[in-house]
Amino acid sequence: MASDKRGARLLSDLSNVFRKDPNIDEYDFLPVLEPKQNKSPIILVDHKLGLETWSVKILYQYAYHTVLTWRNKGPPVQFLEPVQLINLSRAVLLVNPECYTAWNIRKELIEAGDITVLEELKFGALILSKHPKSAETFSHRKWVLGKFLDSFLSSSQDSTASNGSTCSYEQGLVSMEAIDLSLECVGGIPVVQHGVANGHQDLKLQPISEYQAQMKAELCVCEKAAEKYPCNYYAWSHRIWVIQHCHNCCIQLLLGELQKTEGWVSRHVSDHSGFHYRQFLLSSLQRQAECLHNQFKLLYQTLLQKEHQFIVDLIHTYPGHEALWSHRKFVFSISYQAFNPENGTVSNIAKKDRGDHPEKHVESTKLLKKTRLENDYDVLKVKEVDNVTKKELNSSNLYQRHLAKQYLEWMEKISLQHSR
Structure with a gap:
């Protein structure tokens, strides 16, 4: 019972931290084995979150038991608000990102509109900062990106119908040839050159800008995960998936990635996964x-x-x-x-x-x-x-x-x- 009270208090503290700072981009467990002072074991500094080790098990057991009891409708059955489910599933996944039940709950919350796609992508990137080889996190991320892509295609098609502009799509994939990609790179990634009239950005192209920005961010997430864990098959496979499904193997991007990863594999000469990615790029260019x-x-x-x-x-x-x-x-x-x-x-x-x-x-x-x-x-x-x-x-x-x-x-x- 005392553990339940401590778990509830820890969950409340964690939820308050995320409410105060929604831009947390990294977290880790601090090697503090027992409480030494009468203060919260959850520490936040410059968007970096730390949880003292002694509190992790208590927090996880409380959140996991509560969410599983609700999921299985076990006694005592209680109604949980969407905000509570968001907080509980977040606490579970920060500790154990392989809990597919928690990810499925978050999928339902996204479908219901309680979590936005961009919020979930940000949360997934946070999980990967601590667990860069989490298979369930990458799997969930593909699903979320699919929702993001569907939303982009829908809004772009509506815009096309209303203003008569043209944009090509193939088999439900966005054709990046329709977006004027330049071989000029920011960090080695081709960037979009938007239509500009009289020095002002065309607001009708804003959805494309948002899409391209998110796809650039996605490639950065993959690169960070690969840096944190050597021979990270999941990170490189996800990067291939992004190139195929979100960029439709655009030639400009393939060339940009080939150039960018040259430096990466030069620094990681034993990483088979990095070289496999270059093989994918070369094979795609051959086609x-x-x-x-x-x-x-x-x-x-x-x-x-x-x-x-x-x-x-x-x-x-x-x-x-x-x-x-x-x-x-x-x-x-x-x-x-x-x-x-x-x-x-x-x-x-x-x-x-x-x-x-x-x-x-x-x-x-x-x-x-x-x-x-x-x-x-x-x-x-x-x-x-x-x-x-x-x-x-x-x-x-x-x-x-x-x-x-x-x-x-x-x-x-x-x-x-x-x-x-």
Whole structure:
């Protein structure tokens, strides 16, 4: 009974803190094992929240028991106001973000309009500041972003119908090509260039501004989570989901992300998840190689050559890291696919130029011949084997030599596959 009273008091203190400062952006548990003074164990300084360790169990047990009793309609059944459910579920999730029951309650509160989508996204980001690898938090976040996207699409379509402006959508996804994205970056992320007339922002484009701002924030949330927990599969998978579902794999953003994450993986050379994200970016750009060539005059071949040199430099600088060699395998493999004379990316570009732009036929033919000569599989293989044999196999690092040997064995296996 005394524990219930203390739990209720702690919940009240926590709720008051969030009411006074709705911009709390980080929290942690303070190593205080028992109360030393007659004051609240909940501390707030500069939007940073701290809970003394001794109080965490009491708070969690009270909030969890109360919300589960209400959920299961167990005795004594009591009616809880939406505000109470918000406070209780928040207390539970701050301690245990894998409690899907609490997340489901918050989904119902969002559907009922008691919690806004933006408030929930802010709360989810707060949870990830302490629990950056929480699977349930990322899962819930996808659902909330889906609601946000639906709301944006609805408001944009209403605006389009009323003012006659045009905006394209594909399969329920927002087409970021309809938003004028510039390759100028803020922190490496492309930013929206809004329509401006006489120095004043067009208020009709405000929903797009809000959408783009939130999507930039979402990528920042993913990056912070990846920084806090190494090889954070959930954070990088969520980042891929955002690019696919909220940005529709926009070429400008793919290029911006490729440039931005170059520095990140250079600082985290053992992080397989970070390199997997770059592989996703390169694969997405490969599927849009013709558009990349037509709109930006940029050959996919150029990106692959740059990526190959980038990973080779990292391997030389940081010997003995398996993640780097795994990425090197990917780059070599996709290079062969891209420059295959039968169905490769460069072949397709040349064929399309010949059909759609006869005047470019000669130029495309030269490009195709040059590409076949320089990137024929046998030529690529000979160059790669020669480089690895001369450099990595002679490394003073024992594990580097082991990885180089494995890489050459892998090349022999795929050579047999290609020769069949």
